[in-house]
Amino acid sequence: MTQTSRTNKIVATFFALAMAFGVFFITSVTTASAATDRVSMYSISPTFSKYGFTSYEVYIRTNDNAQEQNVTVHYYYVPSSDWQDTEATYVTTLNDGSKIWRANFSSLDCQYVIKYEADGEIIWDNNDGHNYNRSELIGTAPIEALRYGYQYDMDNYKVGAVLKNFAYNKNVFVRYTTDGWNTYSDAALAYDDTNDDGTENWSTTLSLGEIADSEDFEYAICYQVNGQVYWANNFGDNYDFNDCIHH
Numbered sequence: 001m002t003q004t005s006r007t008n009k010i011v012a013t014f015f016a017l018a019m020a021f022g023v024f025f026i027t028s029v030t031t032a033s034a035a036t037d038r039v040s041m042y043s044i045s046p047t048f049s050k051y052g053f054t055s056y057e058v059y060i061r062t063n064d065n066a067q068e069q070n071v072t073v074h075y076y077y078v079p080s081s082d083w084q085d086t087e088a089t090y091v092t093t094l095n096d097g098s099k100i101w102r103a104n105f106s107s108l109d110c111q112y113v114i115k116y117e118a119d120g121e122i123i124w125d126n127n128d129g130h131n132y133n134r135s136e137l138i139g140t141a142p143i144e145a146l147r148y149g150y151q152y153d154m155d156n157y158k159v160g161a162v163l164k165n166f167a168y169n170k171n172v173f174v175r176y177t178t179d180g181w182n183t184y185s186d187a188a189l190a191y192d193d194t195n196d197d198g199t200e201n202w203s204t205t206l207s208l209g210e211i212a213d214s215e216d217f218e219y220a221i222c223y224q225v226n227g228q229v230y231w232a233n234n235f236g237d238n239y240d241f242n243d244c245i246h247h
């Protein structure tokens with residue numbers, strides 16, 4: 001065998017291996033620019049704000065039978081900085097079998113995308129190439145509680161929600177207790193305004209008076225529309241005085 005023939009054989013073998021690995025890479029990594037049925041941004045809430053920085057709690061929904069699942073939020077702390085990763089943890093499984101994951105991060109200017117790894121595949125949800133930001137409070141969630149600044153006036157305690165406008169005729173109310181669910185009351189929420197993405201903000205003000213123990217106060221928000229009932233209840237844990245933005 002001549003030197004040229006030997007070299008050609010080595011080159012051919014190299015390209016054959018490269019092609020084989022290239023096919024493996026393509027079939028093992030899937031990139032989605034927007035939310036898919038397998039992974040999507042569910043909702044996000046600010047939890048703490050100080051000196052311009054805000055901490056966020058983002059929920060991600062996965063709808064997959066994959067045995068191995070890993071969810072990561074890819075974000076930046078300040079503009080023009082390197083992107084960072086925070087791993088999401090499993091929260092609960094919804095009635096339809098999809099899973100909810102939660103991740104926390106802090107940012108000066110909220111920008112993030114979601115990375116989902118399942119059985120060797122990688123799927124990205126980057127909001128159709130625009131990334132997610134602080135203005136998009138709900139993704140695939142039908143309703144989410146709004147968090148306001150820390151409230152001291154129990155006679156004017158504000159409760160709010162952001163929801164998808166599934167129909168003009170709808171009923172939105174808060175169910176709350178001040179005695180640990182020995183009794184409860186319902187109060188209607190009223191429409192406030194519409195966001196740029198078409199979601200709506202609703203709110204009401206509760207007169208709670210003096211509460212013997214702050215742990216006895218909890219609430220959840222109900223959204224009734226088109227014969228369906230949706231609850232924003234912190235995935236079964238309900239909301240309380242701690243579920244507001246602290247400044």
